[in-house]
Amino acid sequence: MLLSQYFLPVLKENPAEAQVVSHRLMLRAGMIRQQSAGIYTWLPLGLRVLRKVANIVRQEIEKAGAVEILMPTIQSASLWQESGRYDDYGKEMLRITDRHDNAMLYGPTAEEVVTDIFRNNVKSYKDLPLNLYQIHWKFRDEIRPRFGVMRGREFYMKDGYSFDLDQESSTKTYFKMYEAYLRIFKRLGLMAIPLKADNGAIGGDLSHEFQVLADTGESQLYYDKAFEDMLNQDTYDVASLQKLYAAVDDEHDSANCPVDDSSLRSARGIEVGHIFQFGTKYSNAMDAAIDDANGKRTHPWMGSYGIGVSRVVAAFIEAFHDDSGIIWPEVVAPFKVGLINLKVKDETSTIFANSFYEKLLAANVEVLYDDRDDSAGKKFATMDLIGLPWQVVVGPRGAKEGVLEIKRRGTDEKQEVSVEAALDMLTA
Amino acid sequence: MLLSQYFLPVLKENPAEAQVVSHRLMLRAGMIRQQSAGIYTWLPLGLRVLRKVANIVRQEIEKAGAVEILMPTIQSASLWQESGRYDDYGKEMLRITDRHDNAMLYGPTAEEVVTDIFRNNVKSYKDLPLNLYQIHWKFRDEIRPRFGVMRGREFYMKDGYSFDLDQESSTKTYFKMYEAYLRIFKRLGLMAIPLKADNGAIGGDLSHEFQVLADTGESQLYYDKAFEDMLNQDTYDVASLQKLYAAVDDEHDSANCPVDDSSLRSARGIEVGHIFQFGTKYSNAMDAAIDDANGKRTHPWMGSYGIGVSRVVAAFIEAFHDDSGIIWPEVVAPFKVGLINLKVKDETSTIFANSFYEKLLAANVEVLYDDRDDSAGKKFATMDLIGLPWQVVVGPRGAKEGVLEIKRRGTDEKQEVSVEAALDMLTA
Numbered sequence: 001m002l003l004s005q006y007f008l009p010v011l012k013e014n015p016a017e018a019q020v021v022s023h024r025l026m027l028r029a030g031m032i033r034q035q036s037a038g039i040y041t042w043l044p045l046g047l048r049v050l051r052k053v054a055n056i057v058r059q060e061i062e063k064a065g066a067v068e069i070l071m072p073t074i075q076s077a078s079l080w081q082e083s084g085r086y087d088d089y090g091k092e093m094l095r096i097t098d099r100h101d102n103a104m105l106y107g108p109t110a111e112e113v114v115t116d117i118f119r120n121n122v123k124s125y126k127d128l129p130l131n132l133y134q135i136h137w138k139f140r141d142e143i144r145p146r147f148g149v150m151r152g153r154e155f156y157m158k159d160g161y162s163f164d165l166d167q168e169s170s171t172k173t174y175f176k177m178y179e180a181y182l183r184i185f186k187r188l189g190l191m192a193i194p195l196k197a198d199n200g201a202i203g204g205d206l207s208h209e210f211q212v213l214a215d216t217g218e219s220q221l222y223y224d225k226a227f228e229d230m231l232n233q234d235t236y237d238v239a240s241l242q243k244l245y246a247a248v249d250d251e252h253d254s255a256n257c258p259v260d261d262s263s264l265r266s267a268r269g270i271e272v273g274h275i276f277q278f279g280t281k282y283s284n285a286m287d288a289a290i291d292d293a294n295g296k297r298t299h300p301w302m303g304s305y306g307i308g309v310s311r312v313v314a315a316f317i318e319a320f321h322d323d324s325g326i327i328w329p330e331v332v333a334p335f336k337v338g339l340i341n342l343k344v345k346d347e348t349s350t351i352f353a354n355s356f357y358e359k360l361l362a363a364n365v366e367v368l369y370d371d372r373d374d375s376a377g378k379k380f381a382t383m384d385l386i387g388l389p390w391q392v393v394v395g396p397r398g399a400k401e402g403v404l405e406i407k408r409r410g411t412d413e414k415q416e417v418s419v420e421a422a423l424d425m426l427t428a
Numbered sequence: 429m430l431l432s433q434y435f436l437p438v439l440k441e442n443p444a445e446a447q448v449v450s451h452r453l454m455l456r457a458g459m460i461r462q463q464s465a466g467i468y469t470w471l472p473l474g475l476r477v478l479r480k481v482a483n484i485v486r487q488e489i490e491k492a493g494a495v496e497i498l499m500p501t502i503q504s505a506s507l508w509q510e511s512g513r514y515d516d517y518g519k520e521m522l523r524i525t526d527r528h529d530n531a532m533l534y535g536p537t538a539e540e541v542v543t544d545i546f547r548n549n550v551k552s553y554k555d556l557p558l559n560l561y562q563i564h565w566k567f568r569d570e571i572r573p574r575f576g577v578m579r580g581r582e583f584y585m586k587d588g589y590s591f592d593l594d595q596e597s598s599t600k601t602y603f604k605m606y607e608a609y610l611r612i613f614k615r616l617g618l619m620a621i622p623l624k625a626d627n628g629a630i631g632g633d634l635s636h637e638f639q640v641l642a643d644t645g646e647s648q649l650y651y652d653k654a655f656e657d658m659l660n661q662d663t664y665d666v667a668s669l670q671k672l673y674a675a676v677d678d679e680h681d682s683a684n685c686p687v688d689d690s691s692l693r694s695a696r697g698i699e700v701g702h703i704f705q706f707g708t709k710y711s712n713a714m715d716a717a718i719d720d721a722n723g724k725r726t727h728p729w730m731g732s733y734g735i736g737v738s739r740v741v742a743a744f745i746e747a748f749h750d751d752s753g754i755i756w757p758e759v760v761a762p763f764k765v766g767l768i769n770l771k772v773k774d775e776t777s778t779i780f781a782n783s784f785y786e787k788l789l790a791a792n793v794e795v796l797y798d799d800r801d802d803s804a805g806k807k808f809a810t811m812d813l814i815g816l817p818w819q820v821v822v823g824p825r826g827a828k829e830g831v832l833e834i835k836r837r838g839t840d841e842k843q844e845v846s847v848e849a850a851l852d853m854l855t856a
Contacts, residue, residue, distance in 0.1 A: 007495050007560060009549035033545055035500050036530070041545055042498040050498075067435050070470040070478075072463050072582045073501060073565060074522075074534070091527045094502075096534075099519045099569045102464070106502070106524075106534075117461055117469055121437035132435060137501060137565070141527045154500045 001335065003370045007044050009033075010382050021216055022314035023148030025326050029386045031313075038145025038153030045386060046313070048334035050156060053312050054135050056331070057158045057184055064180035066131040066160050071113045073137055077103035079112035083285045092140045094153075106139035111282050111304055114161040118300075119288035125165050128290070128300060129173055133160030135309060150218075150270070150314045160305040165292065167279065170301035174206060174277045175238050177305045181210055181273050182236050184307070189329045190319065191231065193223050193269065195246045206303075210273035211248075214318035217268030220249035222257070225265045270315045277303040320410075326387030327410040335368040337426055338388040340380070342395040344373045352399035356392070356419060363427050384409070390426060429763070431798045435472050437461075438810050449644055450742035451576030453754050457814045459741075466573025466581030473814060474741070476762035478584060481740050482563050484759070485586045485612055492608035494559040494588050499541045501565055505531035507540035511713045520568045522581075534567035539710050539732055542589040546728075547716035553593050556718065556728060557601055561588030563737060578646075578698075578742045588733040593720065595707065598729035602634060602705045605733045607664050609638055609701050612735070617757045618747065619659065621651050621697065623674045634705035634731075639676075639697030642746035648677035649697040652687045698743045705731040748838075754815030755838040763796040765854055766816040768808070770823040772801045780827035784820070784847060791855050812837070818854060 011028045018024040026032045031046030042050055058068065074096065080086035086093075094106040107113065114132055122130060135158045145153050160177065164170035178194065185192035190212045197209040211221055223246035230241055245259045248269075257264060283289065283299035292298040313332075320327045330336060337360060341353035353369070360367045368388060370379050383391050393405040404422050407414045417425070439456045446452040454460045459474030470478055486496065502524065508514035514521075522534040535541065542560055550558060563586045573581050588605065592598035606622065613620035618640045625637040639649055651674035658669055673687045676697075685692065711717065711727040720726040741760075748755045758764060765788060769781035781797070788795040796816060798807050811819050821833040832850050835842045845853070 005493065005495070007497070007549075007558060030549075033548065035541060035544070036502075036504045036532070039500045039502055041500060041541065043545075044495050044497055047496060047498050065433065067433070067472050068475060069435070069472055070475050072467045072469060074464075074467055074567060074582055076464045094524065094526065096522065096524050098522065099571065104464070113463060113469065116463070117471075120461065121435075121458075130435060139502060143527065154502055 001368050003368055004372050006368070008382075008386070009043070010385055012381075018148065020147045020150065020318070021321055022150060022317035025317050025321060025385070026148055026314065029326055032149060038142055038151070040149055040152060040154070045334045049313050049316075049328075049332050050310060052332045052334075053188070053316075054156070054158070054309050056187055057307055057309060058135060060180050060184045060187065061133055061158065061160060064131075064176050065129075066133040068134065069117075069132050070134050070136060071107070071110050071117075073106055073139070074104050075107045075110075075113055077105055079116055079286070080105065083112050083115075083282055085112070092142065094139045094141045108138055108140045109304070109306075110134070110159055111161065111302075112286070115282045115286045115288050115302070118163055118283075119286060122163070123290055125290055125292045125298070129162060129164045129169055131160060131162045131173060133158060133305070147218075148314060149310045152310065155308060156310040158305075158307040158309055162303045162305070163283075163300040164302075165290075165298065165300060167301055170277055170279070170303060171206070174275065174303050177275055177303070178208060179236050179238060181275065181305075181307070182231060182241075185210065185212065185272075186231065187331065188312070188316075189331055190272075190312075190315065191228070192272065193221060193227055193231075193246050194241065195221070195223075195248065197274065206277035208275050209271050210275075210307075211269030212272050212312075212315045212319065213267045214270055214315060215268055216318045217270040219269050219271070220266065221269040222247050222249070222252045222264055222266050224259045225263050228265070270311070270318060271308075272312050272315055273305075273307045275303065275305045277301070321387070322410065324381070325385035328387045328389055330389045333366075333389050334386070335366040335388050337365055337367040337390045337392055338383040338386070339367055339369040340376075340383060340391065340393045341369070341371055342376050342379070342393060344371060346396045346399070349394055349396050349399040352402075353394040356394065356404065356422070359419070359423060360426065363423065365426050392422060392426075429796050431796055432800050434796070436810075436814070437471070438813055440809075446576065448575045448578065448746070449749055450578060450745035453745050453749060453813070454576055454742065457754055460577060466570055466579070468577055468580060468582070473762045477741050477744075477756070477760050478738060480760045480762075481616070481744075482584070482586070482737050484615055485735055485737060486563060488608050488612045488615065489561055489586065489588060492559075492604050493557075494561040496562065497545075497560050498562050498564060499535070499538050499545075501534055501567070502532050503535045503538075503541055505533055507544055507714070508533065511540050511543075511710055513540070520570065522567045522569045536566055536568045537732070537734075538562070538587055539589065539730075540714070543710045543714045543716050543730070546591055546711075547714060550591070551718055553718055553720045553726070557590060557592045557597055559588060559590040559601060561586060561733070576742060577738045580738065583736060584738040586733075586735040586737055590731045590733070591711075591728040592730075593718075593726065593728060595729050598705055598707070598731060599634070602703065602731050603666050605703055605731070606636060607666060609703065609733075609735070610659060610664050610669075613638065613640065613700075614659065615759065616740070616744075617759055618700075618740075618743065619656070620700065621649060621655055621659075621674050622669065623649070623651075623676065625702065636703050637699050638701035638703075638735075640700050640740075640743045640747065641695045642698055642743060643696055644746045645696030645698045647697050647699070648694065650675050650677070650680045650682075650685070650692055650694050653691050653693045656693075698739070698746060699736075700740050700743050701733075701735040703731065703733045705729070749815070750838065752809070753813035756815045756817055758817045761794075761817050762814070763794040763816050765793055765795040765818045765820055766811040766814070767795055767797040768804075768811060768819065768821045769797070769799055770804050770807070770821060772799060774824045774827070777822055777824050777827040780830070781822040784822065784832065784850070787847070787851060788854065791851065793854050820850060820854075
């Protein structure tokens with residue numbers, strides 16, 4: 001992508017309204033812009049990251065047997081009246097009246113809609129287990145939206161819903177999702193600790209939340225350091241993981257902690273996922289039933305599984321940044337390479353940089369090419385700010401000698417290499 | 429994908445509420461389900477098609493220089509008050525009040541939001557031309573939603589917005605989009621006639637709509653048959669195309685038609701795209717200005733460019749179906765191949781079918797494999813209904829002899845071929 005034809009409105013100064021680093025850097029790096037409180041437009045750079053995170057979540061969840069659907073954002077209030085949550089939900093629910101005076105709402109979650117789909121379309125135990133998910137926009141009318149997309153009102157979430165014949169099968173599905181979540185965060189390169197959690201308003205008694213570690217995280221965590229080794233394995237020992245201690249600070253009592261000090265880690269965390277098993281709460285309330293093998297009407301056991309996809313983007317930045325800007329891991333970087341032509345008016349430089357750009361495109365390397373007529377200082381600052389994993393610099397001297405300067409973002413090591421060597425490094 | 433693990437709730441009977449063939453077949457083939465009037469969930473099969481259409485639109489629009497962003501679905505009413513459209517828009521706009529009593533709305537389109545982004549982030553003529561687009565959900569509170577996703581309330585649309593320094597540059601961008609639209613519809617395999625159109629409420633005086641031909645289309649079109657040849661060329665002669673006659677029936681006057689009868693075609697059409705040039709209407713109203721080369725504040729010329737992506741899915745079905753169901757063109761088919769194992773209890777059949785399934789997956793062929801224990805009649809009917817381009821049937825006799833039966837959907841020709849020959853046909 002040529003930067004001259006892209007839309008990357010970077011900011012030199014820290015915006016006054018942004019209190020956390022991810023919010024500051026997402027604004028400064030031209031990833032998002034606020035439309036109104038807690039509601040954002042995703043600009044090209046941000047959207048690329050959002051989509052990469054979503055795709056990794058999608059792939060891993062599908063490997064674990066979930067099937068993708070897309071439910072509407074606007075839902076009927078009547079479904080929520082059936083489940084009994086319409087009144088409970090309070091002011092965080094964005095309530096809407098349509099032109100025919102029907103009570104509608106912008107879905108903050110979709111247990112009711114998916115249960116309605118289930119009861120209208122699934123009739124037999126033979127169709128179970130069924131695990132449906134979507135990655136879609138949700139709305140929660142937070143009283144004080146803040147921290148950018150970390151606590152926004154309109155946000156992007158993966159929400160999955162499972163239906164099983166009985167508790168045993170449902171629990172199996174639940175831990176399949178638990179494992180899939182660990183795999184997702186590992187693939188993303190984030191250390192995510194699973195904590196036993198309260199089911200809260202959603203009901204039921206089996207629940208875990210997943211907290212990504214980052215120094216600037218919102219909550220204080222305490223956990224057994226054995227997590228760190230076990231989460232780094234290729235396969236997970238779920239039974240053992242479950243027994244490990246982990247708690248947020250208001251549930252942690254150091255006097256009665258089962259883990260001794262030498263094995264206890266404390267760190268800041270950001271909640272990025274939450275899974276629930278809630279039994280027949282919704283299938284009973286909404287009378288979603290199937291025939292079991294004996295022809296008896298049975299209400300399936302359900303679970304739901306959320307990942308805050310837009311929140312994960314912010315969590316990445318909280319975990320990976322320095323004073324100059326973001327440091328993207330390759331797995332979700334908006335582009336792998338930032339190519340800088342230092343002096344576009346120098347013909348040799350421009351021919352050389354253009355040719356290297358074409359070679360990267362031909363090798364399917366995602367590259368953002370700063371081909372603008374601007375100062376070297378500004379170009380370097382922009383590249384550091386947007387944090388692409390590799391920076392490649394073409395200057396007049398190097399161009400004459402046929403060499404490029406290559407730098408890994410986040411380190412200060414620069415190397416001068418030939419075109420061939422650079423291509424080898426960037427396509428490895 | 430194994431059908432036993434998929435979610436494909438097909439209907440044997442025509443749903444009473446569905447009046448047009450695309451609505452009927454989308455319900456029957458398990459592509460969509462209604463949540464409330466004009467609001468649908470996209471089930472797995474439908475979502476795959478929706479995404480394929482969106483991806484083709486995305487690729488072609490980006491080749492023509494547009495850059496992707498994602499604006500929120502919920503917008504501030506204040507922006508629409510600035511543009512003057514808040515009161516004009518009437519009851520089709522879904523108006524919302526948030527918990528702090530702010531007037532909001534579910535965006536039916538995004539001229540105001542994108543103009544706001546522009547005025548806050550673009551300062552100089554050097555950043556022009558700029559062409560931003562999104563593919564996102566919109567809401568129009570239709571008084572009588574009908575025909576399924578053809579005239580729904582929540583719908584999926586590609587909407588693009590261009591900013592140019594002056595009329596000349598804006599007109600160039602406009603016709604670049606005009607060409608990109610022709611290219612999109614050609615790549616989709618749909619014959620789309622561009623008709624000069626009214627700008628209506630959006631303002632301005634240059635506008636075209638694109639009508640896909642289908643016998644069951646909503647409007648009656650008259651057009652010069654020269655379109656058909658010219659739209660089939662590899663490059664478009666936009667100047668000549670523009671001079672050709674095309675009109676919808678209420679604008680067509682056969683007594684004064686410039687085309688003689690022998691060259692005039694009449695056909696039914698479905699509007700799937702609409703492009704507008706509206707000059708400085710919004711940049712003036714919202715004071716979005718940049719500095720021109722002389723440092724003078726200038727309001728850019730704008731255009732907007734829509735394609736109804738969810739509507740295109742329905743248009744495909746209107747154009748490609750028979751009495752048994754949908755006939756998907758390969759370019760947007762949810763899967764390329766439907767593989768049927770006629771007798772799952774026959775071990776030879778199942779080993780043979782499984783092995784062929786694995787070979788298709790290994791060759792990256794998208795395949796839906798009916799591995800369920802069900803009658804042959806039901807399996808054939810389902811495959812015909814969902815309309816995958818190729819059907820491959822494994823039966824006990826063929827499995828013993830190592831041959832498959834292969835059929836192109838929409839024809840009655842069946843061939844018995846070897847595994848190798850089948851793979852050659854399906855990977856060609």
